[in-house]
Amino acid sequence: MYRKFDIHILGASAALPTSQRYTSSQLLHCHNKFFLADCGEGTQMQLRRFKLPMLKIDHIFISHLHGDHYLGLPGLLFTMHLLGRKKNLQIYAPAGLKEIIELQFAVSSLTPMFDIHFNELSEGREVIYEDNNISVTTLEMDHRLPTFGFLFKEKSPLRNIKKEFVLQHNIPQKLIKEIKAGDDYVDEQGKLYANHEITLPGYKARSYALCSDTAFTHKFLDQIQGVDLLYHEATFLKEMWEIAAAKKHSTTTEAAQIAHYAQVGKLLIGHISARYSDLEVLLQEAREIFPNTFLAEEGSVHQPGD
Amino acid sequence: MYRKFDIHILGASAALPTSQRYTSSQLLHCHNKFFLADCGEGTQMQLRRFKLPMLKIDHIFISHLHGDHYLGLPGLLFTMHLLGRKKNLQIYAPAGLKEIIELQFAVSSLTPMFDIHFNELSEGREVIYEDNNISVTTLEMDHRLPTFGFLFKEKSPLRNIKKEFVLQHNIPQKLIKEIKAGDDYVDEQGKLYANHEITLPGYKARSYALCSDTAFTHKFLDQIQGVDLLYHEATFLKEMWEIAAAKKHSTTTEAAQIAHYAQVGKLLIGHISARYSDLEVLLQEAREIFPNTFLAEEGSVHQPGD
Numbered sequence: 001m002y003r004k005f006d007i008h009i010l011g012a013s014a015a016l017p018t019s020q021r022y023t024s025s026q027l028l029h030c031h032n033k034f035f036l037a038d039c040g041e042g043t044q045m046q047l048r049r050f051k052l053p054m055l056k057i058d059h060i061f062i063s064h065l066h067g068d069h070y071l072g073l074p075g076l077l078f079t080m081h082l083l084g085r086k087k088n089l090q091i092y093a094p095a096g097l098k099e100i101i102e103l104q105f106a107v108s109s110l111t112p113m114f115d116i117h118f119n120e121l122s123e124g125r126e127v128i129y130e131d132n133n134i135s136v137t138t139l140e141m142d143h144r145l146p147t148f149g150f151l152f153k154e155k156s157p158l159r160n161i162k163k164e165f166v167l168q169h170n171i172p173q174k175l176i177k178e179i180k181a182g183d184d185y186v187d188e189q190g191k192l193y194a195n196h197e198i199t200l201p202g203y204k205a206r207s208y209a210l211c212s213d214t215a216f217t218h219k220f221l222d223q224i225q226g227v228d229l230l231y232h233e234a235t236f237l238k239e240m241w242e243i244a245a246a247k248k249h250s251t252t253t254e255a256a257q258i259a260h261y262a263q264v265g266k267l268l269i270g271h272i273s274a275r276y277s278d279l280e281v282l283l284q285e286a287r288e289i290f291p292n293t294f295l296a297e298e299g300s301v302h303q304p305g306d
Numbered sequence: 307m308y309r310k311f312d313i314h315i316l317g318a319s320a321a322l323p324t325s326q327r328y329t330s331s332q333l334l335h336c337h338n339k340f341f342l343a344d345c346g347e348g349t350q351m352q353l354r355r356f357k358l359p360m361l362k363i364d365h366i367f368i369s370h371l372h373g374d375h376y377l378g379l380p381g382l383l384f385t386m387h388l389l390g391r392k393k394n395l396q397i398y399a400p401a402g403l404k405e406i407i408e409l410q411f412a413v414s415s416l417t418p419m420f421d422i423h424f425n426e427l428s429e430g431r432e433v434i435y436e437d438n439n440i441s442v443t444t445l446e447m448d449h450r451l452p453t454f455g456f457l458f459k460e461k462s463p464l465r466n467i468k469k470e471f472v473l474q475h476n477i478p479q480k481l482i483k484e485i486k487a488g489d490d491y492v493d494e495q496g497k498l499y500a501n502h503e504i505t506l507p508g509y510k511a512r513s514y515a516l517c518s519d520t521a522f523t524h525k526f527l528d529q530i531q532g533v534d535l536l537y538h539e540a541t542f543l544k545e546m547w548e549i550a551a552a553k554k555h556s557t558t559t560e561a562a563q564i565a566h567y568a569q570v571g572k573l574l575i576g577h578i579s580a581r582y583s584d585l586e587v588l589l590q591e592a593r594e595i596f597p598n599t600f601l602a603e604e605g606s607v608h609q610p611g612d
Contacts, residue, residue, distance in 0.1 A: 016385055019355035023381075041381045042348045049325035065413045067384040071377075075329075075347045078373045079322055096413040103409060107371045107402040109451060145415060 003133070004029045005154065005206050005303055007229070010046035012270035012296040014235050014249075015068045017041065022298055023068035024212065024271060026231075027052050028152060031133040036060045037150060037210055043072035044079050050299060055085055059129060061136070062093035063212035064147035070097060074104045081112045092119045092128050092136075094146045121148050125223065139223055141214035143248045149211040151223055157202030165198045206304040209264075213271065215245060216254035221262055228304030230264040231296060233271035238285055252282045256289035265305060270296030309439070310335045311460065311512050311609055313535070316352035318576035318602040320541045320555075321374045323347065328604055329374035330518065330577060332537075333358050334458060337439040342366045343456060343516055349378035350385050356605060361391055365435060367442070368399035369518035370453035376403060380410045387418045398425045398434050398442075400452045427454050431529065445529055447520035449554045455517040457529055463508030471504045512610040515570075519577065521551060522560035527568055534610030536570040537602060539577035544591055558588045562595035571611065576602030 006029040011022030023040025027047065034056045036043070047054045054076070062070050070093070080089070091097065098118040105112060119128060121138060123146070129136035132155070139149030158180035161171075169187060171179070179185055185193045209224040211232045224230055234256075235249035244251045250258075252269060259267035267290050272282055279295055286293040294302065312335040317328030329346025333353065340362045342349070353360045360382070368376050376399070386395070397403065404424040411418060425434060427444060429452070435442035438461070445455030464486035467477075475493060477485070485491055491499045515530040517538045530536055540562075541555035550557045556564075558575060565573035573596050578588055585601055592599040600608065 015388055017351050017354075017381075019351055022351075041378065042351060045323050045325055045328075045348060048323075067381055067410065067414060071381045071384075072347065075323075075373055075377045078377075082321055100406075100409055100413060103406055104373065107406060108373060 003031050003154075003157075003203070005031075005208070005305075007208060007231075007268075007302045007304075008050060008052060009270070009296045009298055009300045009302070010043055010050070011038075011040045011298060012272065013040075013068075014233075014271045014273045015066070016274040017068075018274050020298070021274065022046055023071070024063075025072065026210065026296075027057070028208070030152065030154070033058065033131070033134075035136075035152075038063055038069045038212065039071075039073040039076060040068050041071040041075075044076045046298065047076075055080065055083060055087075057089075058087060059090045060092070061128075061148075061150050062091065062097060063141070063149065063210075064143060064145045065094055065096050066145060066213065069212065073097075074101060077101065077105075077112065077116070078108070078110070080114065081110065085112075085114045088115045088117060090117050090119060090129075092121055094121050094148070121146075137223070139209065139211060139220040141212060142217040142219055143213045143215065147213055149209060149214070149220060151227070152208040152210070154205040154207065156205045159195070159199035159202055161199050165193075204305060208304045211258075213248070214250060215248040216250050216258070218261070221258065224258075224262045224264065226263055226265075228265040229268060229302060230259050230262065230266070231268040231270060232258055234269035234282060234286060235271050235273050237276070237282060252285040253289055256286040256293060259290040259293070265292070266302075267293040268296045268302055269293060309337050309460075309463075309509070311337075311514070311611070313514060313537075313574075313608045313610075314356060314358060315576070315602045315604055315606045315608070316349055316356070317344075317346045317604060318578065319346075319374075320539075320577045320579045321372070322580040323374075324580050326604070327580065328352055329377070330369075331378065332516065332602075333363070334514070336458065336460070339364065339437070339440070341442075341458075344369055344375045344518060345377075345379040345382060346374050347377040347381075350382045352604065353382075361386065361389060361393075363395075364393060365396045366398070367434075367454075367456050368397065368403060369447070369455065369516075370449060370451045371400055371402050372451060372519065375518065379403075380407060383407065383411075383418065383422070384414070384416070386420065387416065391418075391420045394421045394423060396423050396425060396435075398427055400427050400454070427452075443529070445515065445517060445526040447518060448523040448525055449519045449521065453519055455515060455520070455526060457533070458514040458516070460511040460513065462511045465501070465505035465508055467505050471499075510611060514610045517564075519554070520556060521554040522556050522564070524567070527564065530564075530568045530570065532569055532571075534571040535574060535608060536565050536568065536572070537574040537576060538564055540575035540588060540592060541577050541579050543582070543588060558591040559595055562592040562599060565596040565599070571598070572608075573599040574602045574608055575599060 010025035013021035141147040232255040316331035319327035447453035538561035
């Protein structure tokens, strides 16, 4: 069964935007849900530019409170209000964001027409979101402020019953669900059919780890082991490793090393400093260590498990 | 003498931006100074897009605290800090902005490397800025929050001494300045030359009135009488006049009527609702009443007294 797991890059510049590159923001389309991860300045315009459904976003994850990761949020919330949103909105962010947003609404004399729930992220690894299809777990980054990455994991999908078996047997609807979930089947004559004989595996559960601003660190390496797609910041070229370390950012080769150690399927590098105009140079540096690397560029769409 | 008086439109959409139209922001290049008036989301990117000198802006005027007029300010200030700005910055805004900006710096654990002076705008008409060439006076708008327009007035320039007179007389340097300022001249023989005989007028002093969000009102009509260029918001088509009044905004024809009553040289309409994709229709409505009307469009540049 084909289920969406698309990562739309809205912004992937580092602290400074340029005229073409926006600060951090990604829209995840997982199954039938839309999740926003970070919300740099101009995110609402990027959502419009790429014709993505702003009002279907019900969950927003903010990695940390440097401006390039959240300054687009007040505008997005004001716009949702003006467009008549009524549905609750969940925001997951480190302490401090709630006060900023509430102050901005108060100063504007606006009361949003929808409830905003702030879920404060705290130290440690935590499952912060879960539904039937997906879970989101925090990853602890090593940065100048409390900073979180997010691990999006698809749950193991239901198995598919073999077509010929369904055609040969008149299986009650309620049993179909149980067989898909792994049960064996016993027919009216008492004959047992083992689950693996009558079903095929569903699609492979996929995973995406978003590692926002971080120094080179092994802190979360065990958590991202074997993920299908890893986004890792690569603010600088490798020659800048000392500055990267001082600013608690990573270089291209550091991002690639993490991808290599974690044996991920594919690496996406972003949060590239505005000082670089030719991003291919950064891509080549990362590919020397981890060949299956790609650039997170505004407007590009990526899938785990391609 | 040719002196710059350019108004660069960075954003002229109403509350909602679109993928192409940005919320309110204008950069004024007056003589050798750069003034920013309003700072909607994405202003720093528009400055880069149009290659305008972000770090030369020393004065920022914010009309009111609806998000579409100031949400680009935190990002602009963070960027100025990251680019190493050391010079003081003056911000003129209604009460409330200081707390928002200071909270955002505090939450980011950043102390800007430059002093930011908040000049709180208060009711009434006030000269809030003045130098040798220009003055800025507030205009009181009629809107849902305390809202200010800004009147930029060039000072009467110095007169030019006639070339032939300078060539015929050996005038000491210090007297030249006084003659340009209006003094008569007495030569060594005691002969008096009246100022109007020996000088020509300088260029005509120009003026620009920026009337941001406002209902149709005559409140500031006397102040903008005869200005060379008037920017007036025109959020809606004339058929929407009741909604405009309820929301304390203006229609195209209301903006044009103000231009007509104030006998301005030229009208610029902006802050047009994102619901309209064909802005020409709005322009035509305004021109029926005030023919010398133009659209404030992103990237366009306008001069008073053309």
